[in-house]
Amino acid sequence: MSIPPPPGAPQPQDPYGPQPRDPYAPPPADRPSAPGAYGTAGMPYGTAGTPYGTPKSVNALAVAALVLGVLCFIPALGLVLGLVALWQIKRSGQSGRGLAIGGAVLSCAGLVLWAVVLSTGAATTAWEGFKDGAQGNKSLSLAKGDCFDAPGGLEGDTYDVDPVSCAGRHDGEVFGVVTLPGGSYPGDAAITDAADERCFALQDQYAMDTWAMPAHVDVYYLMPSRDSWRWGDRVITCVFGHTDAGTGLTGSLRGDPTTLGTDQVVFLSTANAFDAALYEEPEDTPEDDLAAHRAWATQVHDVLGDQIEALRAHSWPSGARRPVADLVEDMEDAREEWARASEAPDADTYLAHYDEAYAFVDGPATVTARKALGLASTPPAYDEDEGGASEAQV
CATH class of the missing domain: 1.20.1440 (de novo design (two linked rop proteins))
Structure with a gap:
């Protein structure tokens, strides 16, 4: 028989060591849960310190990278921001990984597009075209005796013309070019008055035989606009055109010392x-x-x-x-x-x-x-x- 140890005497050790406690078992009724057990006391399962279901913040650099990628604006910067955003998201656990990847991919495509544009000279061509549209008829380079077609007609705004032979059908024939003095924009009315006065004098110098002028021919002006004036446009172009906007001229109307006896x-x-x-x-x-x-x-x-x-x-x-x-x-x-x-x-x-x-x-x-x-x-x-x-x- 065995004699039980006296009260307060140390208990014999279990030869197999202490048995692990089931972490999911409720704590004994006679003592509270000890801090440091699996999970945090009073906190549901999830990230430590963050309640389950709390929304994560979106990484700001990821948003910026996507915007730059979509706009194809400074693609190199968009690519850098996308890569930095991915690194921050990995460390902080923020959302926006898809935005960062999308921005980086679009920025790469933008870099390729810019490389193609610069290598082919398309950027220079586009810029020159923009300046031509803004500069108005200064960029048209029309001279006395030129014939041309105007895609938009001779009335209203004209930004471009196509030089053609005077022998065939054409919208207009230039009979005079007047250069206005510099300074601030004088206004539409002042430019129109100058065109009336100067082009009238040039008209009979170019087509001297007024009796030979067809009845369907009228005088038109290509004049600077307020916008083209800012680009240095100071040219009034005096033009013969058909009175019917949908009908062109055929043959030259020139009759001056170069064509007459x-x-x-x-x-x-x-x-x-x-x-x-x-x-x-x-x-x-x-x-x-x-x-x-x-x-x-x-x-x-x-x-x-x-x-x-x-x-x-x-x-x-x-x-x-x-x-x-x-x-x-x-x-x-x-x-x-x-x-x-x-x-x-x-x-x-x-x-x-x-x-x-x-x-x-x-x-x-x-x-x-x-x-x-x-x-x-x-x-x-x-x-x-x-x-x-x-x-x-x-």
Whole structure:
């Protein structure tokens, strides 16, 4: 028999050692749970210090990497941010791994795209195209005598033209180029006024025979816009175009000393100078401003005298001598009527001499002289209600 140890005596050791406690078994009723057991006291299973189900923060660099990758903006930076974000996520346990990977992949694709663009020169071409659109007709490089097609037509905004041969169908033919002075943008109205004045003077220098101008031809302007002015555009391009926006011109309208004979140039120079003087007629009626009309009649009288002298001084071919001499006689008679109009005491007297003087304009003697010189011989029909030139901004 064995004798039990006295109370308080040490217990014999188990030869097999202490038995491990089931971690999932409830603690004995006679003592509380000891700290340091599996898991944290009072905390559900999960990451230490983080309750299960708590959302994880998204790594900010991962978001930035994805944005740069999608926009293909600074792809090298997007790739670096993506790699750094993956390293931070691995250490901190944050979310956003997919965003970082996506940003890195897109940035790699962006790097490849930029490499292709730079190696092929596409970036330079695109930039030049952008500047051309902003600079307007300065970049169009149009010169007098050029013919072109405008994809957007001659009305409205024009950013590009395609040079073509004047012999075939085309939208416009340049008859003059005007360069405006520098400084701040003068405004649409001021540029339009400058185009009206300067292009009108250039029109008859390029197409000297006004009788040969088709009725369907009108004058258009390619003018700087406020935006193109910032890029240094100071050019007004004077253009002949068809009055019907959907119809083009065929053949060149050029008729100047490069295409005409000397006799034709002398005759047309005198005719155009006289027409320019007639164009300055005052807008008010003689009843409203007789003094202005009398001054204008004096101007016409003086210009007509200069043209008579020029015609008499030129040596005409035999076939044109008599017709030109007859025209000069009519011009002398007309000049006398303009002199009387310039001295008229009242509007009625003025208008009487005015009508007599105008009867010689584009009369039979003019037609005969033109035929003798091989020029157009059908007087143009003038439309009093016809508007001014059309304009397009670039």
